[in-house]
Amino acid sequence: MNLSQIDLFAAGAAVLAVWMCGVTHVKAQLWGLALQTVMLSGICVLQGAAENQSQLFALAVVVFLVKGVGIPVFLERSAKRMDIERDKGVSISPTLTLMIGCGVLFIGYFLAPDFAVPAMMNQGSAGMALALIFIGMLLMITRRLALSQVIGFLTMENGIFLYSLTQTRHMPMLVEMGIVFEVLIGVLVAGVFIFRINRSFEHIDVTDMRRLRH
């Protein structure tokens, strides 16, 4: 398989997502998320250079600043204010999650030809985007802290963004920027919500929030 540079960056993002499956410190997960997003903005830059569209450079800068720096810093500050350091106890052990994440990467790799658009050259990235979406879902399902579930959601969003970036002729820039800012607002609202939940219940362990009355 011939790996183009874009495929390499996409593979780097997917491998970082697999790494995120195995770590339990919130700070490490946020670093993984940040580096993933940096890889995606790198893909934007590469495509901008290849197609000679300056809008893609602007998109790369926006993605880097908002999703690569802004959101992780905000989540890190929330975690520090709530005094959370590690995701103590996930439903599946981190080891098993890591193995499942690796298996998901394999599935994404082998399903890539079915999901790729033949006209675009980046067949491998479709598989990596699929892997990112599945790993985001995996993180959302298996993590106990509400904050880690937000990180899983952001990983999934990264996967969808990667797919639209490499498999479609680009959407109008207004739409892309709008999506990035919507994600930012969503994370801000979620962050405030989680902070208030922590204030009321003294924890954000979702396994303890299954019933309305205790």
Place this chain on the structure above:
Amino acid sequence: MLLLTTIQSVNILIVPLLLVGIIRKVKALMQNRIGAPILQPFYDLAKLVRKAETISKTASWVFIWTPRVGLAVAVIAALLVPWSGVILPLEWASATNFLLVIYLLALGKFLTMLAAIDTGSAFGGLGASREATISMLVEPTLVIGIGALALGAGSTNLLTIYAARTSPFVAVLVGTALVLAALAELSRMPVDDPTTHLELTMVHEAMILEYSGRSLALIEYATALRTCVFLGLATQTLLHAWPSYQALPMLLRYPISLAGLMALGAAVAVAEGVLVKLKWRSVPNFLAFAAVMSLLAALISAAQA
């Protein structure tokens, strides 16, 4: 032929204990003390061989024969595996299947575990059960990692694998996975502190707690040989990521490999000074990273084949 015999003799007799001496010296320097001289392991072995042995009354032939079989297995592995960059043209070395070597070493480990339980002391059983848990995750890493290299080389013969061209990605991934697996297999930090005196924190030392005198000398020597084999394999794999390493003649590859091996040993010693021992429950998590690296390397290797 004379040159190869000399190289092999140096490999078996001098390099292992020298490597152990260098690791201890670097660790001592990390801890801001002068430490024992680099040749101290030689003196230790000479001292141990002269001492008498104390054998528990409940021990059986397993206890007495394990150090000898362990040393035999370690010597076979050190002779067959191309851990020092030297590919030997021996006739019987053409049967150097990597599975054979890995499971020969596992045979030595199995006997050590049996001998640990044989003495009837509680710490032996503790060490044996912990060692079994670690092997469960280390062996797949080794087999799949070297299997990834075998996929690239098209053969399961270790000598062919390490004479063939490998892609740099696969080499770096497998090399890193091998380093992590070696840290676990040789009971180094962060899996196990080799200098601990607290039995409840021991993994490998608990199994050899009851040995003394000549048997202990055999065991220490076998451990030094195994250190060379594992760290040497990891060094070779990492060196293969450098494309022009293949083109070098053997006379150049040997000193470069030895230098790489000593450097890796020093890196292990530095890591030992910096890291803390992992909580026992977190050890499978640490080894899972190595296993996933091997799996990814196998995927890349299969995709490129």
